[in-house]
Amino acid sequence: MTAEVRQHSPASVGGKRPRFAHPAEAEFAAFLDFYRIAWEYEPRTFPLRWENGRVIEQFTPDFYLPEQDLYVELTTMKQSLVTRKHRKVRRLKELYPHVNIVLLYRKDYHEILSRFGYGSVDITSLRPDQIERVLLSPAEIQRRVAELGRQISEDYAGASLVLVGVLKGITFFLADLARAITRPLAIDYLQLTRDLREGVAIRKDLDLDIRGKHVLLVEDIVNTGLTVDFILRTLREREPASLEVCALLDKAERRLVPVPVKYVGFTIPNEFVVGYGLDYRELYRNLPFICVLKREVYEANGNGYTIGEPPQEAAIAASARSVVGSELVTGSGWQDGQK
Numbered sequence: 219m220t221a222e223v224r225q226h227s228p229a230s231v232g233g234k235r236p237r238f239a240h241p242a243e244a245e246f247a248a249f250l251d252f253y254r255i256a257w258e259y260e261p262r263t264f265p266l267r268w269e270n271g272r273v274i275e276q277f278t279p280d281f282y283l284p285e286q287d288l289y290v291e292l293t294t295m296k297q298s299l300v301t302r303k304h305r306k307v308r309r310l311k312e313l314y315p316h317v318n319i320v321l322l323y324r325k326d327y328h329e330i331l332s333r334f335g336y337g338s339v340d341i342t343s344l345r346p347d348q349i350e351r352v353l354l355s356p357a358e359i360q361r362r363v364a365e366l367g368r369q370i371s372e373d374y375a376g377a378s379l380v381l382v383g384v385l386k387g388i389t390f391f392l393a394d395l396a397r398a399i400t401r402p403l404a405i406d407y408l409q410l411t412r413d414l415r416e417g418v419a420i421r422k423d424l425d426l427d428i429r430g431k432h433v434l435l436v437e438d439i440v441n442t443g444l445t446v447d448f449i450l451r452t453l454r455e456r457e458p459a460s461l462e463v464c465a466l467l468d469k470a471e472r473r474l475v476p477v478p479v480k481y482v483g484f485t486i487p488n489e490f491v492v493g494y495g496l497d498y499r500e501l502y503r504n505l506p507f508i509c510v511l512k513r514e515v516y517e518a519n520g521n522g523y524t525i526g527e528p529p530q531e532a533a534i535a536a537s538a539r540s541v542v543g544s545e546l547v548t549g550s551g552w553q554d555g556q557k
């Protein structure tokens with residue numbers, strides 16, 4: 219089971235693009251689409267005042283964001299307009315206290331991203347204009363992880379399992395997935411190294427004995443399949459009762475070795491992605507969404523040391539880069555001799 223990454227934001231899938239009353243609204247819709255935040259345009263009108271049983275004033279907020287259960291009314295800086303809108307919003311809140319609504323200025327678009335789980339756009343020294351494309355929003359990731367958790371809980375009904383995570387890209391996915399699984403489970407970690415001459419090797423082995431246990435290998439992304447193939451061969455020798463694979467992302471196009479991935483979060487195109495645990499030279503793991511960065515970001519990081527890259531790693535990285543070259547950007551996967 220898998221989910222294809224939709225090409226468009228949830229709101230624009232299938233439905234017709236609405237005819238916007240104002241260019242600022244079209245711009246805001248494009249902003250929401252970029253960050254893959256679902257939206258509806260003017261879906262509801264709220265009566266605000268009545269006279270003799272007739273509605274004499276009403277208010278239709280510009281947007282509704284279903285994932286956040288939030289109405290958004292856009293406003294310009296023009297004072298007369300702002301005052302009128304503030305009054306309407308106040309009245310709406312009095313009459314409909316359960317309704318969440320914000321009045322939003324153009325300059326505040328990026329600020330409200332924190333409400334949608336995008337807080338770290340600011341804290342990772344990544345400017346919004348350095349993002350080429352958001353592939354998966356925090357809401358999409360969380361929804362899918364919950365589904366995977368439900369499916370795995372059903373499949374392992376009556377059993378307990380060992381989740382094996384491959385460091386370090388798995389950090390957030392494993393934490394979220396484990397909490398979405400309602401079976402008794404243990405968690406253990408593997409860390410690998412890979413060098414062009416020696417191939418893949420274990421840097422940090424499991425602490426647990428998995429013989430006779432139901433083991434679920436949890437990976438951030440399967441690309442060529444070489445890593446998962448190596449781990450499966452290694453773990454099979456330890457005779458677990460069962461051994462399956464769950465990967466958040468699958469770049470199926472890049473597969474060189476067939477590997478049995480039973481649970482796939484999303485099948486994605488062949489692009490190098492970062493965020494939600496995935497890094498480029500140790501950076502960007504803490505982005506709560508998954509995105510493709512502009513080429514210049516990778517190129518700017520291409521020389522010298524970066525965070526978390528000790529000199530010996532840099533030496534391995536340099537030799538790897540000289541062989542794989544621009545593959546780093548196009549998605550060969552391995553970087554800097556460690557995962």
Ligand code: IMP
Nearest residue numbers: 440441442443444445490491496551552
């Ligand atoms: P494989 O052996 O080619 O399947 O590579 C899998 C490993 O490469 C993953 O576990 C990641 O650590 C890394 N990798 C592959 N693609 C990406 C990517 O787009 N972003 C970040 N890391 C990646």
